[in-house]
Amino acid sequence: MEHKALLQVFVDALPSIPVHRRLRLFTTLLMLFEDDNILEVFLMLMLAKVCAGKGDGVGRAAATVLQTEDHEAISFATALLGQFALDKLVASAMLVLDSISNMPTSAKGLKSCEGSVFAAAAGSVEQLLRLQLCLVCVLNATLGGQVRT
């Protein structure tokens, strides 16, 4: 059994968890895993779920206009990442950027995403674009948007 499968259960339960309990619960959960890539896996799973099924057929430009739900997910992800040490954040950011650069840019490559951590958002190129944008927003807000002490 993979960590991905376990994290997916928690990600699926996220909308049911009261907003004021989410940060503490997920911080506790993610700190239990010692893997270097756990933050990346969680980010991918969570944001892929948010981006799933959105923006199909609206074109590339419209697909990259974020909605309220996307902004909420980005804010939560940023707050969550803020709970971790800078070295872990930087390592996770590198992994996320690497994954973004490996994502397919055309419909032909979508099949190769089946079974990946962002498979939920691999229904169309627009969904993937939206996911990439959300991920970059999280990284930007986490690493560049605040002074860390």
Added chain:
Amino acid sequence: LQSLLGAILALLQAEAAVRDKPAAGGNVKGSKKDAKEKEGGVDMQALVSCIRSAVSPQTRHEALNCLVELARSKPKTVLKHVMAVFAFLGESAWSHDDQYSFHVIEHTVKSVIPPLLDNGMEPKVCFFPPLKCTLYGGLISNILGH
């Protein structure tokens, strides 16, 4: 049901206390055999459905405490049901959002996951499925060396 779960919890804690005591005289073979016989002692399926369907938060808390104890003593048994266990988070766990309920859920997460990680959860996550690797792996003999 709550009393029954309380009794099961007490038995599991007593078993854990006996197990943690250093063996005097060392009848190791006998104790291993005993542990194997007791493996089927708690019906995990019943415990999981109790966690998921309990209307009373107290009953759910008792069931979760039993689960925590089981995860310590028989992590492999819990591992088989871990998905069903944590699915309760999205179903009924938050019907009573109070500090104590949250504490029990957090305690369950903190206690159940580490033994599971130590007992066979596969940490590696493949971002791209093996399909690509198989594809390129199959082609390698046809690609010129340089």
